Amino acid sequence: xxxxxxxxxxxxxxxxxxxxxxxxxxxxxxxxxxxxxxxxxxxxxxxxxxxxxxxxxxxxxxxxxxxxxxxxxxxxxxxxxxxxxxxxxxxxxxxxxxxxxxxxxxxxxxxxxxxxxxxxxxxxxxxxxxxxxxxxxxxxxxxxxxxxxxxxxxxxxxxxxxxxxxxxxxxxxxxxxxxxxxxxxxxxxxxxxxxxxxxxxxxxxxxxxxxxxxxxxxxxxxxxxxxxxxxxxxxxxxxxxxxxxxxxxxxxxxxxxxxxxxxxxxxxxxxxxxxxxxxxxxxxxxxxxxxxxxxxxxxxxxxxx
Amino acid sequence: xxxxxxxxxxxxxxxxxxxxxxxxxxxxxxxxxxxxxxxxxxxxxxxxxxxxxxxxxxxxxxxxxxxxxxxxxxxxxxxxxxxxxxxxxxxxxxxxxxxxxxxxxxxxxxxxxxxxxxxxxxxxxxxxxxxxxxxxxxxxxxxxxxxxxxxxxxxxxxxxxxxxxxxxxxxxxxxxxxxxxxxxxxxxxxxxxxxxxxxxxxxxxxxxxxxxxxxxxxxxxxxxxxxxxxxxxxxxxxxxxxxxxxxxxxxxxxxxxxxxxxxxxxxxxxxxxxxxxxxx
Numbered sequence: 260x261x262x263x264x265x266x267x268x269x270x271x272x273x274x275x276x277x278x279x280x281x282x283x284x285x286x287x288x289x290x291x292x293x294x295x296x297x298x299x300x301x302x303x304x305x306x307x308x309x310x311x312x313x314x315x316x317x318x319x320x321x322x323x324x325x326x327x328x329x330x331x332x333x334x335x336x337x338x339x340x341x342x343x344x345x346x347x348x349x350x351x352x353x354x355x356x357x358x359x360x361x362x363x364x365x366x367x368x369x370x371x372x373x374x375x376x377x378x379x380x381x382x383x384x385x386x387x388x389x390x391x392x393x394x395x396x397x398x399x400x401x402x403x404x405x406x407x408x409x410x411x412x413x414x415x416x417x418x419x420x421x422x423x424x425x426x427x428x429x430x431x432x433x434x435x436x437x438x439x440x441x442x443x444x445x446x447x448x449x450x451x452x453x454x455x456x457x458x459x460x461x462x463x464x465x466x467x468x469x470x471x472x473x474x475x476x477x478x479x480x481x482x483x484x485x486x487x488x489x490x491x492x493x494x495x496x497x498x499x500x501x502x503x504x505x506x507x508x509x510x511x512x513x514x515x516x517x518x519x520x521x522x523x524x525x526x527x528x529x530x531x532x533x534x535x536x537x538x539x540x541x542x543x544x545x546x547x548x549x550x551x552x553x554x555x556x557x558x559x560x561x562x563x564x
Numbered sequence: 565x566x567x568x569x570x571x572x573x574x575x576x577x578x579x580x581x582x583x584x585x586x587x588x589x590x591x592x593x594x595x596x597x598x599x600x601x602x603x604x605x606x607x608x609x610x611x612x613x614x615x616x617x618x619x620x621x622x623x624x625x626x627x628x629x630x631x632x633x634x635x636x637x638x639x640x641x642x643x644x645x646x647x648x649x650x651x652x653x654x655x656x657x658x659x660x661x662x663x664x665x666x667x668x669x670x671x672x673x674x675x676x677x678x679x680x681x682x683x684x685x686x687x688x689x690x691x692x693x694x695x696x697x698x699x700x701x702x703x704x705x706x707x708x709x710x711x712x713x714x715x716x717x718x719x720x721x722x723x724x725x726x727x728x729x730x731x732x733x734x735x736x737x738x739x740x741x742x743x744x745x746x747x748x749x750x751x752x753x754x755x756x757x758x759x760x761x762x763x764x765x766x767x768x769x770x771x772x773x774x775x776x777x778x779x780x781x782x783x784x785x786x787x788x789x790x791x792x793x794x795x796x797x798x799x800x801x802x803x804x805x806x807x808x809x810x811x812x813x814x815x816x817x818x819x820x821x822x823x824x825x826x827x828x829x830x831x832x833x834x835x836x837x838x839x840x841x842x843x844x
Contacts, residue, residue: 275669278668278669278670279668279669279670279671280670281664281668281670281747282664282668282669282670282673283664283670283672285660285661285663285664285668285747285751286660286661286664286665286668286670286676288656288657288660288661289657289658289660289661289676289717289722290661290676292657292716292717293676293679293680293683293717293719295717296691296695296713296714296716296717297679297683297686297691297717297719298679299694300690300691300692300693300694300695301686301690301691303693303694303697304690304691304693304694307693307694314697314700357587361584361587364580364583364584365584367577367580368577368580368581368584371581371584375584375588376831377828377831378588378591378592379587379588379591380827380831381591381592381595381824381827382591382594384772384820384823384824384827385595385776385820385823385824386775386776386793386794386797386816386819386820386823387776387778387794388776388778388794388797388798388819389793389794389797389815389816389819389820390594390816390820392797392800392801392812392816393594393595393597393598393813393816394594396597396601396809396812396813397593397594397597402609404597436591439591440591498687498689500778500779501778501779501794504778504779504782504798505778505797505798505801519689519779522689523779523782523783526693526696527696527783532693532697535693536693539689539690539693540690542687542689542690543686543687543690546685546686546687547685547686550684550685551685554681554684554685
């Protein structure tokens, strides 16, 4: 800073001290809430995960790795992890591939580009619980119009949300529906950073717009964007909760119990805080690993504005 | 460009538009169904879901039931209070902190910034667990305070604003100090106005995220008086209204409309805010 260097030496230290005090004062409230709402709670969760603490209990004891061993033998907890992975494995490919496809289609539109952006983004803005209930009506086994259409085209009725075989994939498709607008927008931002000079050069070499150009130029240039979109979509999908809470409450037959829903049940319905803490630490480990990957690997290479 | 080429391009464009419109129709289906249903009486919904609406009276009736069988107005009011107060407090905490991180060399600054970045990686549901226990022991559950408290620290706001403030020229700050501006005046009169687009992007992000949030209200709210709109939607589902689709859709419409209106007014900031986070 050139401003401070012109001050005489004797006055520089008080100025530096004052800056330090001002800095701490300005950051004070944030430091307080960071400690109170983030740092301390994470230590508490970590500590509780080694206890059998139950909300309201007068006393509790340390049980070492007991909760973690219980997870390993709890079929419902393992099921919840499995359901979450299946959910992610359905949501991410749909949201990413459809988003990429839509971005490529929209990119070449001039007049309608903005209209499409707004239309595809509407699901991301709307309250998921409310729209999930609309989906439930649409997909209803007896009175939903989608089943009427299935019958009309000669297929049988599907009890989308009440059949254990289809409930989780159905929730995942609804989840993907909400995320498509976001992936589309991110891919559009990535596409706008692919220089048109490259396309011009390719055209000179006789490469036309189309599949060939997409595979050999566009997609490699989009690599960093794709990585970013995949990771952020995975993180969001991993936290699946609203659809489960609104439509299935984990059922039918526990087939849609996700990890976050299981944590919700253990902590706030059964008050098993110790066990819920161990599940939370597991949940944190998954998300934090993905987030760090994003910040330190993916983010560095992404060009979006 | 030769004529056959041009007509081929026209054809391709028409094809692309057709595909996009089909996808748009599928994506917008729930919104269309919501509007169709709210214009129908319970009998018509099942007998003639795609017929022309039978008049405005039924729409009014459906909305009337949505507002009278559950305290819908109260839910909307609660949602508005929570997102407004929360946004104000988040900015009041984050703006000075971001300014300090950007422009003040104080000891522990790198540690603080490191913790802010680390906090970006933490799913909020994890610290919520001890916060819930503390609120339960303090007897503070089921209150506006409980609904707002866990979100007062927003690593996302601090991170975004700090990046923005860093680019603000030091020379102007120095000159303002020489002119006798206090640090608060510099912050409010110079720095904050320069960051208005980022603040707007954060505002729409915060309003949307907290208006739509279900997880935390579901945990801390136990009385209907404190419910926010998403929680209110669950009361619809649970009550006798579960099969009153006209009223249910009316409730869904009033729940999604406020945020949708903000989206249509501030699309640019909205998209920027949502995409910059990697969401949530």
